[in-house]
């Protein structure tokens with residue numbers, strides 16, 4: 207089965223062609239047109255600007271995706287498109303494009319949940335993953351612990367009560383004036399800093415649940431800088447390292463304790479923050495030590511932040527269940543909850 211994936215939920219215009227067979231998926235082509243340089247001057251994504259950029263880029267991106275894979279429209283079996291959650295005007299560009307192509311080429315459509323896409327990025331490298339799986343979903347808008355008992359079967363175990371982990375990285379980077387998006391920059395500077403030099407709070411670790419909170423941590427970084435370094439040179443690397451370690455400690459502790467309780471076979475990372483190498487390594491060490499025998503899966507780096515490859519992989523699994531939507535009924539849903 208050949209699937210064309212389309213993703214436009216935020217500020218990346220992306221398309222990908224994949225070939226799926228017997229549970230395994232191979233990426234044939236993958237194009238991502240990033241708008242970061244457009245939004246960087248605002249310190250975050252401006253929805254109206256993002257939607258206009260999608261309109262400009264979607265057809266050239268699709269054209270390159272088809273050419274790179276040397277696939278003709280007649281060979282495509284299914285179009286998989288992000289239907290939500292995301293920015294409504296951005297989502298509409300992708301869904302309207304998918305509807306038009308479905309009508310013109312007479313193809314079936316799968317409407318994919320963006321968060322399911324992040325999770326299914328893992329199935330690219332790990333097609334035979336055994337359930338139950340505990341997914342730590344850490345992105346710009348979400349921080350959730352999700353139990354998967356089978357394909358498409360989700361239970362919410364815990365979630366952030368305020369900011370998402372990626373949002374905290376972005377806000378702390380803004381406070382430190384080191385650029386947008388914050389995650390990759392903080393990771394880079396933290397690698398040159400001492401994570402024990404300054405100690406920031408580990409929110410909600412004292413509570414007997416699997417929820418998170420990152421808003422107070424961001425504020426404590428802000429007040430710490432104001433109090434200790436007003437008018438002085440800010441030790442950016444050590445602050446990045448201390449903040450990043452606080453986030454990693456909380457995410458890891460909750461993930462490990464939920465995995466012990468739920469007796470899962472695999473632990474999985476998903477979302478943009480899953481690209482963070484310090485988080486990947488820390489969890490790897492803890493799982494090896496505290497949960498020997500439990501599998502630990504991470505998505506390929508190229509499928510962590512928003513991309514259409516992950517949407518096509520999720521779309522393949524939905525298509526094998528015949529979860530199609532006729533094009534007149536396909537509608538973008540900015541608040542579509544996975545669970």
Ligand SMILES: Nc1ncnc2c1ncn2[C@@H]1O[C@H](COP(=O)(O)OP(=O)(O)OP(=O)(O)O)[C@@H](O)[C@H]1O
Nearest residue numbers: 345346347348372387388389390478479481482512
């Ligand atoms: N290496 C990294 N370390 C930490 N955070 C990172 C890294 N790379 C990217 N991020 C963060 O990941 C986020 C982007 O991820 P993603 O694209 O999945 O988010 P989103 O699509 O905006 O949100 P959502 O998927 O919840 O709708 C940003 O907040 C970014 O700072």
Ligand SMILES: [Mg+2]
Nearest residue numbers: 345346511512
């Ligand atoms: Mg995302």
